[in-house]
Amino acid sequence: xxxxxRISIAIVLLVLTGCSTPPTKKxxxxxxxxxxxxxxxxxxxxxxxxxxxxxxxxxxxDLGFIVDQADEELxxxxxxxxxxxxxxxxxxxxxxxxxxxxxxxxxYFNLTPIEDAVPYQDFFxxxxxxxxxxxxxxx
Amino acid sequence: MRLIVTAALxxxxxxxxxxxxxxxxxxxxxxADRQMQSRVxxxxxxxxxxxxxxxxxxxxxxxxxxxxxxxxxxxxxxEISAKNAKQIIGLVLLAALTGESASADEKQKIRICLxxxxxxxxxxASVARITIQRIVSTDVGMVxxxxxxxxxxxxxxxxxxxxxxxxxxxxAT
Numbered sequence: 295x296x297x298x299x300r301i302s303i304a305i306v307l308l309v310l311t312g313c314s315t316p317p318t319k320k321x322x323x324x325x326x327x328x329x330x331x332x333x334x335x336x337x338x339x340x341x342x343x344x345x346x347x348x349x350x351x352x353x354x355x356d357l358g359f360i361v362d363q364a365d366e367e368l369x370x371x372x373x374x375x376x377x378x379x380x381x382x383x384x385x386x387x388x389x390x391x392x393x394x395x396x397x398x399x400x401x402y403f404n405l406t407p408i409e410d411a412v413p414y415q416d417f418f419x420x421x422x423x424x425x426x427x428x429x430x431x432x433x
Numbered sequence: 434m435r436l437i438v439t440a441a442l443x444x445x446x447x448x449x450x451x452x453x454x455x456x457x458x459x460x461x462x463x464x465a466d467r468q469m470q471s472r473v474x475x476x477x478x479x480x481x482x483x484x485x486x487x488x489x490x491x492x493x494x495x496x497x498x499x500x501x502x503x504x505x506x507x508x509x510x511x512e513i514s515a516k517n518a519k520q521i522i523g524l525v526l527l528a529a530l531t532g533e534s535a536s537a538d539e540k541q542k543i544r545i546c547l548x549x550x551x552x553x554x555x556x557x558a559s560v561a562r563i564t565i566q567r568i569v570s571t572d573v574g575m576v577x578x579x580x581x582x583x584x585x586x587x588x589x590x591x592x593x594x595x596x597x598x599x600x601x602x603x604x605a606t
Binding site: 347348352356359360362365366378380406408414419420423 | 451453456457460463501504506544545546562564567568578579581
């Protein structure tokens with residue numbers, strides 16, 4: 295019984311502290327950058343940035359997002375999906391050498407940054423369907 | 434005690450995890466959705482379609498939030514009352530019975546995103562696609578519902594107005 299009591303206190307403490315860090319610490323902090331970046335990025339064998347940005351926008355619409363803003367020069371698109379929850383995502387497209395583009399996406403689910411690999415894999419699967427191009431893991 | 438542990442565990446799970454598994458997956462209705470949300474116009478003039486859309490949206494009282502003519506997109510929004518007569522009556526009754534006041538859905542923000550693209554198999558036409566979202570909040574500013582609007586009639590109405598504004602015919606994709 296005493297043991298159970300301790301466990302419950304520990305869990306309550308976890309609930310209270312587990313999800314929250316002091317807000318100021320979060321301003322310049324993020325997850326393990328290298329691993330996260332590899333989940334979030336894919337290289338594509340095309341140099342057509344405008345085509346890629348248009349395809350990203352089309353994919354976002356397919357997934358139920360509304361585009362909040364898009365900048366062709368910078369190669370960025372930000373969108374929001376509302377479906378009982380909120381997902382906000384920024385997708386950036388940058389040249390990688392002369393013949394490749396690096397697409398990176400980063401997303402929030404409600405107020406939590408998505409740091410799992412699976413949602414990003416799902417996004418790139420949807421993007422690839424729209425592109426008819428074979429993507430390969432970014433190095 | 435066991436109950437407390439279970440409740441605490443449930444709170445822990447609900448608090449931190451829970452990315453909707455289908456958030457980034459194409460829904461099975463994806464193709465049908467796209468068709469419902471798209472119309473083909475017999476023009477390759479993106480600017481004409483975007484500018485005509487702006488004028489339709491202005492007629493409807495929307496304000497532009499973002500535009501990018503080179504990428505062929507724009508996003509606009511407006512706030513309208515979300516007062517639901519039944520809900521208000523219910524709350525008045527509840528307040529009369531319990532002496533407490535509850536909040537009613539007060540306003541809703543509607544967001545529309547329009548994207549114009551070239552058709553791969555028709556060099557003389559463009560396709561315009563819109564998606565619409567609704568954010569309902571209560572009179573105390575709490576967001577009470579966030580959804581995508583899927584009523585085909587609303588999409589149909591928009592495209593009819595767009596076709597008129599651009600002096601073009603809107604065809605199903």
